[in-house]
Amino acid sequence: MRIDIITVLPELLHGPVNQSILKRASDKGLAQIHVHNLRDFGIGNYKQIDDKIYGGNAGMVMMIEPIVNCIESLQKERTYDEVIYMTPDGKLFDQPTANRLSLLENIIILCGHYKGIDQRIREHFITMEISIGNYVLTGGELAAAVVSDAMVRLIPGVISDETSALTDSFQDGLLSPPIYTRPAEYRGWKVPDILLSGNFAEIEKWNDHQALERTLKLRPDLLEE
Ligand code: 6GU
Numbered sequence: 001m002r003i004d005i006i007t008v009l010p011e012l013l014h015g016p017v018n019q020s021i022l023k024r025a026s027d028k029g030l031a032q033i034h035v036h037n038l039r040d041f042g043i044g045n046y047k048q049i050d051d052k053i054y055g056g057n058a059g060m061v062m063m064i065e066p067i068v069n070c071i072e073s074l075q076k077e078r079t080y081d082e083v084i085y086m087t088p089d090g091k092l093f094d095q096p097t098a099n100r101l102s103l104l105e106n107i108i109i110l111c112g113h114y115k116g117i118d119q120r121i122r123e124h125f126i127t128m129e130i131s132i133g134n135y136v137l138t139g140g141e142l143a144a145a146v147v148s149d150a151m152v153r154l155i156p157g158v159i160s161d162e163t164s165a166l167t168d169s170f171q172d173g174l175l176s177p178p179i180y181t182r183p184a185e186y187r188g189w190k191v192p193d194i195l196l197s198g199n200f201a202e203i204e205k206w207n208d209h210q211a212l213e214r215t216l217k218l219r220p221d222l223l224e225e
Contacts, residue, residue, distance in 0.1 A: 001030070001031045001032075001102070001104060001105060001106075001107070001151070001152065001155060002031070002032045002033075002034070002078070002105065002106045002107070003031065003032070003033045003034070003107050003108075003109060003148055003151075003152075004034045004036060004074050004080075004106075004107070004108045004109070005033065005034070005035050005036065005108075005109045005111065005141075005144050005148070006036045006038055006067070006070050006071070006108065006109070006110045006111065007035060007036070007037065007038060007111040007139075007140075007141055007144070008037070008038045008039060008049060008062075008111070008113050008139070009111075009113075009139060009141055010035045010036070010037045012139070012141040012142070013035045013141055013144065013145060014035070016145035016148070016149070017033050017035060017145075017148075020149070021149055021152060021153050021158060021159070022148060022149060022152055024158060025152045025153075025155060025158045028157060028158065030152075030155050030157055030158050031152045031155060031158070033148060033152075036070055036074075038062075038066055038067065038070060040070075041065075041066040041067070041069045041070045041073075042066050043063065043065055043066060048063065048066075049062060049063055049066045050062050050063060050113075050114055051063050053115060057115075059114060059115040060114040060115060061114060061115055061116060061117065061118055062112070062113060062114060062116065062117040062118065062121075063118060064117075064118040064120055064121055067110065067117060067118075067121050067125075068121065068125065071083065071108060071110075071125055074108060078106050079106065080106045080107065080108050081104040081105055081106055081107060082101070082104060082107050082108070082127050082128050083107075083108045083110065083125055083126050083127045083128070084107060084108065084109045084110065084126070084127070084128045084129070084130055084147075085110045085112060085117065085121075085122060085126040085128070085129045085130070085140075086109060086110065086111050086112055086129075086130055086131075086132075086140025086141075086143045086144050086147070087112045087116065087129050087130075087131060087140065088131050088134075088135075088136050088137070089129070089131065090128075090129030090130040090131040091128070091129060091130060091131065092131055092132075092133070092134075093130050093131065093132045093133075093143075093146070093147060093150070094170075095150075095168075095170040095171060097130070098147070098150040098151050098154060099154060101147075101151045102151045102152070102154035102155055107151075109140075109144045109147065109148070110126070110140070111139055111140030111141045111143075111144050112139065112140045113138075113139045113140070130143070130147060131143070132146050132147065153165055170222075172211075173215075173222055173223075173225065174211040174212060174214075174215045174222065175211060175214045175215045175218060175219060175222070176211060176214075177206075177207040177208075177210035177211045177214065178210060178214070180192075180195060184196060192206070194206045
């Protein structure tokens with residue numbers, strides 16, 4: 001998978017891209033993430049990328065030309081499966097969406113800033129609009145990092161424990177059961193006996209029950225779905 005992220009704040013993405021799961025995937029050759037500074041496609045001596053909103057409202061809009069020039073320079077090199085715009089008015093990002101996107105070959109992610117982008121970009125270039133939650137961020141960069149992480153960790157081989165991505169909270173629509181490690185007792189707080197019993201059939205039953213109970217208690221909305 002190749003992800004091209006277009007942003008006015010590339011520095012904000014250097015941390016996530018050069019650390020953690022995204023770095024590991026890149027080192028293994030399983031995912032390449034390229035960050036593009038929109039300013040490089042700015043107009044004129046000042047490399048302008050934003051301008052006043054038509055119609056008198058206060059605020060700035062990301063201009064059509066720099067964004068189209070950047071997107072088209074990428075599309076000249078390869079075919080993209082999705083051109084995603086990160087925006088609070090997009091479709092709420094969830095695990096099924098992450099699953100679907102993780103199977104794609106090439107993705108562009110455009111990070112919104114200021115009041116947003118010229119509507120014509122959304123109409124003619126964007127194939128998908130994503131929000132990561134019902135709150136407003138200053139820009140789409142942190143959201144793009146969230147979406148990239150969620151997609152890339154699903155690519156086979158990225159996480160060393162092959163089964164772990166599939167047993168995550170949400171993958172089966174349930175929260176994960178509680179987990180423990182040594183010591184078996186700390187300050188008198190004991191790990192449940194069943195987990196030390198070695199009876200794997202019973203342990204699996206216990207885990208399933210805990211997952212259901214925790215979901216019922218903490219996220220009943222998941223069960224309604
Ligand atoms: Cl994708 N962008 C911004 N600016 N704010 C958000 C968001 C995205 N998702 C939730 N809030």
